[in-house]
Amino acid sequence: MNTEVLKQELYEYISALKVVDCHEHIIDEKEAVESKVDFSILVNQYNRCDFSSAGMKPAELEEFYHPDTDLERKWNIFEKWYPYVEDTSYMKATKLVLQHDFGVEELTKDNYRQISAQLQARRQPGYYKKIFEDCGIRVVLNDDLIPYSQRFPENTDLLKRVVRAPDVPDGVQMVNEGFFYNGITCLADLRERVKWYIGTLKKLDNKGIKLMFGMPYESVDDIEAAAELQRLLRSQTEQGSTRLFWYTVDLVLDEAAKEGLPVSMHTGYWEDFRGYSPEGYIPLFFRHPDVRFDLFHLGYPYVKPSLMLAKNFANVRVDLCWTYIISQQFAYDSLCQIVDFLPRNKVHGFGGDFRQAERVYGHRMMMNETMSAALVAKVSDGTLSLEKAKLWARSMLVDNPAEFYNV
């Protein structure tokens, strides 16, 4: 089969799969419908990081993204900075949405007003269903970023919640905030509370726990944890305790193992990304062999350690969520390595990481393009047959995440 035909066949096969989206931060549809929006939502979130990296100052960013800023002023700001960031993968995802939804190649001074009006008009109850159908996404594992300690999550058929827990405890929380730490006076209380919380998540059909640390794991014993708890209770200030946090993390993971809830873990790229290096969590993977971990974003830039962790630990998988828009080249290179390095059941192939549902389509298209190109390379070099390449795609995009997250 010549390469062009092969390319077409794999691209069409992957594009037709109804995938499991392993990660988004999609806001409630009701909130989306009630929000005032304009073209700037198509270049928010991660494009914002590129604008900032290019030199846009916080005040200008604030003005650009504020919903009440005059539209012409927004355009003037955008026009000034766009040339520096127009070729990044983040912006490519935006352009794909512009082509698909509005039939234009990019934002221009002739179309930004109309696109803004159309974005607003399309936000009607029920519009999420159409968007995700268009994206070929069956179900989303969603971390909606609402503080977990203030409410139990709700699931819809489309958006299944993965909840962040725990956060770093402080004295105020012990006394009067939320329901996670509130009223705790000893370690036995804390253990009971964690058991109740994780058990309730499971009963409510929550699909997993999300962890995001920013620092390497530390082990804390009962004696130190008890002393920390008493210190917080005495101080009743907002001074947080990372030592008690780590103790609570171990409790959460023990309960997650008992309830069979998997754990999604942010690794790599964010702020001081050294604290998210997956190597710092190795003691955690040893300590909790019965917890199933999903390492997000291939730990970029710690890609090789992430892949090595999935190869080394039976309870660790890697997840390509967010990778295709960080850099399509990096995602392509990683997929090429994954195929002859990891067992086929250790990889999750797609997730988006967006707040606004309108933006997911571009990422899905970039995944189709990248994964088919990488699998074509592996068929061309003789590593895989065409049938095996399709099996890899299906495993990464549908079977593995469906089994892991029980969706």
Ligand SMILES: [Zn+2]
């Ligand atoms: Zn995320």
